[in-house]
Amino acid sequence: MSAQAVAAPHAKIAAPEHRETYLNYDYSWKSWLFTVDHKRIGILYLLTVAFFVAIGGLFAMMIRAELLTPQGDVLESETYNKIFTMHGAVMIFFFLIPGVPGVLGNFVLPLMIGARDVAFPKLNLLSWYIFVVGGLLTLFVAATGGVDTGWTFYAPYSSTYSNTRVAETAIMVFITGFSSILTGLNFLVTVHTMRAPGMTWFRLPLFIWASYATALINVLATPVLAITVLLLALERIFHIGIFDPKVGGDPILFEHMFWFYSHPAVYIMILPAMGVISELVAAFSRKRIFGYSFVAFSSLAIAVLGFLVWGHHMFVSGQSAYAGLVFSVLTVLIAVPTAVKIFNWTATLYQGSVEFATPFLYVLAFFGLFLIGGVTGLFLAAMGLDIHMHDNYFVVAHFHYVMVGGMVTAFFGGLHYWWPKMFGRMYNELTGKLAALIIFVGFNMTFFPQFIVGYMGMPRRYHAYAPEFQVLNVLSSAGAVVLGTGYLLAAVNLIWSLKFGKVVTEKNPWGATGLEWETQTPPIPHNFEVTPRVTQEAYAYHEMYSGKEAHGVH
Amino acid sequence: MSTSAHAAPVAAPHHGAHGDSGHGHAHHPGLAHHFDDLEQQKDSAVYGMWAFLVQEVMFFGGLFIAYIVYRNLYPDAFAHASNLLNVPLGATNTAILLASSLTMALAVRGGATGSKPTQLIMLVLTIVFGLAFLVVKYFEYAEKFEHHLVPGPTFMSDPAHVSPFFQAHPEEIPHAKIFFFLYFAMTGVHAAHMIVGAGLMAWIFLRAKKGEFVPEHHDALEMSGLYWHFVDIVWIFLFPMIYLLGYHFGGHH
Amino acid sequence: MSGHDHSPAHGHGGHHVHVVSLKMYFTVIALLFALTFLTVWTASMDLGAYNTIVALLIAITKATLVVLIFMHVLWSKKIVWIMVGSSVVWFAILVAFTMQDYLSRNLG
Structure with a gap:
């Protein structure tokens, strides 16, 4: 199966214990905390993101425990408000946004383009520090009072009425935003200037295109959120009334500014995940991606169109009916580039030599879950229907199908795919597959009932609900346990592999294309012994497996 | 079969080997290890700085959209509140900033021609102009505090400094409050950028003194210049939008 | 062929430095000052809705001069x-x- 039978002469497999890798050249704490190596920074992100996702998951479990019964009996309603706020804020700002770019992007992006590092290695480390400081201070604020506005911080509740620590949380979001901006800036420049000789734009792997499109959104949208939450914090401190309608302020302006960032932000979360899926689909069907340039440009199209649709969060907020109409139509349009991706991926599978390895199971899960999430998004884009669906569990289910079913599933798929390259160990394949299956089942058990209760009219963000919704809520809570078990099993399997997993020394255990598979496993500190010179398109599986031209055209 | 189907070792000598073996080359001392040559390094710096400035445009853009929305909602209150600002001081600061932009441009030119005295003199002048701007700003802010024109409980409580318009239309005072909030937020964020810029220039001055900036490598000087000019551009828009809205009413101080 | 955005024709260490003439810088600063006077002068007249348009046009002109000449975008x-x-x-x-x-x- 593997194409690694013939190793390059300089890869000394005979004496693996003497190989220098980015992991073993220095074991000191200092060498990690002051590293400017993009691979090590990727690992730092992996550790911190895992920490935050565990916290966010804990909050999710508390929500599901409360919703087991119609009465508010586990948590006070105020506590419940704080819990769902922290669940949303932690998951979005400290997992969904930095997840794929911070972990997978940092690790593989420079490798994929044949670079020694990102363009600004020190800035890259600074991004991580800002992220960690912002995250820990947010948790500190949560532990010492918390915030109950929901992660959306809607004014005037947040600006005038809430008695919780809104200003502090807003400042933490402000700080954390710069981590995201600087990572985006770094990737943007890296893709422009650090590509290896011959790595033209149309030879770039699609993960790079997706990361590039994401970086554009990071740079263009995040600063608007920064200034929005800064105004919110100032309003909390000085009580000017800029978002208070009683004294001429306009809370809808807050929503415009907030969603100018936060709608594109969902594409910050999903686009890199789509990039991962492109890599996995090609690798496990042994085929070039069908319609490469369409998939590449659909990322840019999503990034640009994503800026023109934010008002669909505000259909019932008091914006004008005309504005709602414009935003509604543009929202429907964004289904086009998204569908281009889905159709091209499935077309790639057609007549491919599909290998049902663990990462590919996550790809299949992604297809199913993201498709449901995306199509229900079209329901919500229709203004009339949204009046019924707004702020109920249908929206919650839609969002989780896209974000958890989409981004998190792709993240796990990518993590399993690049894991042997990152650590030189292979996890247990059977356990990996089992975890993927449990996640898929548990996910649907958790969130599909929420479409139904939402459609029946159960509003979001209350700790008590009407008794007739209980059966579906119990099902959802039970599903959450299954889902959590699946994630834990996958995590345990990965952690187990670090010590007990099969050692991987071959460069390319999956037999995949891409420069990241042409360097040592795990890579040397500076990535490549010799700067690669690229002579082929990405995903040249036909050339790779047809037997001829096995050594390339020199 | 082999993975080298995708890529072959590079033949061109100037890309050379990576990592530690890179020391074999006679590299410029200013070249970071992960770049191949100075031009790649400079391109990265230029693109990175411009991407940062794009980010800055959107950052200030958030304030500008708030200004546009409220000015559109309360045009009279905004025009009359604007008329309470000190136009001569605002105009003076505009002149100071424009002058500093010239000295900044000349300092960068000193980098391109390799003239260390030009760099040092022009950087000092830039810092002096920057500080002068902040001093003028300080007096302007102090005046607003004295006149009770700072959004807060005593806003417009001093009749001597409330124009006839607001005496006749007290219902517009909350809207004037929003104007002054935006005035302080926008000029405050701008002033914060000036302070950062002055610090940046001091650091660049020290590097220039060591003779670091030569024609083929003075990226840091040039990038700091871009930042400085950007802050100038923000003021170019702030001045007419904030100070001159109600200038045609006359009666200004 | 290099994948970098810069042309390999410059070669190793080959570096393009653009030196703008002093005359151009001084012309630009003179224009910027002139436009500042113009914006104050036009703002002192009541032009109705045109006050804003004139002020914005002048500001955009000034910003364009700074971007193109002082920030070297013209040669970028x-x-x-x-x-x-x-x-x-x-x-x-x-x-x-x-x-x-x-x-x-x-x-x-």
């Missing part, structure tokens, strides 16, 4: 032009799509 690569343009376009999106709401509130 296409990608820098694209970045400058995209900042303008994205700010315009923010303004246009927000204001389409406020300006159509009374349409019913």
Whole structure:
């Protein structure tokens, strides 16, 4: 199966214990905390993101425990408000946004383009520090009072009425935003200037295109959120009334500014995940991606169109009916580039030599879950229907199908795919597959009932609900346990592999294309012994497996 | 079969080997290890700085959209509140900033021609102009505090400094409050950028003194210049939008 | 062939430095001062809605001079032009799509 039978002469497999890798050249704490190596920074992100996702998951479990019964009996309603706020804020700002770019992007992006590092290695480390400081201070604020506005911080509740620590949380979001901006800036420049000789734009792997499109959104949208939450914090401190309608302020302006960032932000979360899926689909069907340039440009199209649709969060907020109409139509349009991706991926599978390895199971899960999430998004884009669906569990289910079913599933798929390259160990394949299956089942058990209760009219963000919704809520809570078990099993399997997993020394255990598979496993500190010179398109599986031209055209 | 189907070792000598073996080359001392040559390094710096400035445009853009929305909602209150600002001081600061932009441009030119005295003199002048701007700003802010024109409980409580318009239309005072909030937020964020810029220039001055900036490598000087000019551009828009809205009413101080 | 955006023709260490003439810098600063006087002068007249348009046109002209000459964009690569343009376009999106709401509130 593997194409690694013939190793390059300089890869000394005979004496693996003497190989220098980015992991073993220095074991000191200092060498990690002051590293400017993009691979090590990727690992730092992996550790911190895992920490935050565990916290966010804990909050999710508390929500599901409360919703087991119609009465508010586990948590006070105020506590419940704080819990769902922290669940949303932690998951979005400290997992969904930095997840794929911070972990997978940092690790593989420079490798994929044949670079020694990102363009600004020190800035890259600074991004991580800002992220960690912002995250820990947010948790500190949560532990010492918390915030109950929901992660959306809607004014005037947040600006005038809430008695919780809104200003502090807003400042933490402000700080954390710069981590995201600087990572985006770094990737943007890296893709422009650090590509290896011959790595033209149309030879770039699609993960790079997706990361590039994401970086554009990071740079263009995040600063608007920064200034929005800064105004919110100032309003909390000085009580000017800029978002208070009683004294001429306009809370809808807050929503415009907030969603100018936060709608594109969902594409910050999903686009890199789509990039991962492109890599996995090609690798496990042994085929070039069908319609490469369409998939590449659909990322840019999503990034640009994503800026023109934010008002669909505000259909019932008091914006004008005309504005709602414009935003509604543009929202429907964004289904086009998204569908281009889905159709091209499935077309790639057609007549491919599909290998049902663990990462590919996550790809299949992604297809199913993201498709449901995306199509229900079209329901919500229709203004009339949204009046019924707004702020109920249908929206919650839609969002989780896209974000958890989409981004998190792709993240796990990518993590399993690049894991042997990152650590030189292979996890247990059977356990990996089992975890993927449990996640898929548990996910649907958790969130599909929420479409139904939402459609029946159960509003979001209350700790008590009407008794007739209980059966579906119990099902959802039970599903959450299954889902959590699946994630834990996958995590345990990965952690187990670090010590007990099969050692991987071959460069390319999956037999995949891409420069990241042409360097040592795990890579040397500076990535490549010799700067690669690229002579082929990405995903040249036909050339790779047809037997001829096995050594390339020199 | 082999993975080298995708890529072959590079033949061109100037890309050379990576990592530690890179020391074999006679590299410029200013070249970071992960770049191949100075031009790649400079391109990265230029693109990175411009991407940062794009980010800055959107950052200030958030304030500008708030200004546009409220000015559109309360045009009279905004025009009359604007008329309470000190136009001569605002105009003076505009002149100071424009002058500093010239000295900044000349300092960068000193980098391109390799003239260390030009760099040092022009950087000092830039810092002096920057500080002068902040001093003028300080007096302007102090005046607003004295006149009770700072959004807060005593806003417009001093009749001597409330124009006839607001005496006749007290219902517009909350809207004037929003104007002054935006005035302080926008000029405050701008002033914060000036302070950062002055610090940046001091650091660049020290590097220039060591003779670091030569024609083929003075990226840091040039990038700091871009930042400085950007802050100038923000003021170019702030001045007419904030100070001159109600200038045609006359009666200004 | 190099994948970098710069042309390999410059070769190793080959570095393009653009030195702008002093005359051009002094012309620009003179124009900037002249435009500042113009903006104060026009603001002192009541031109109705045109006050804002005139002020913005002058400010845009001044900003363009700074961007093109002082910030060297005139002699920069296409990608820098694209970045400058995209900042303008994205700010315009923010303004246009927000204001389409406020300006159509009374349409019913």
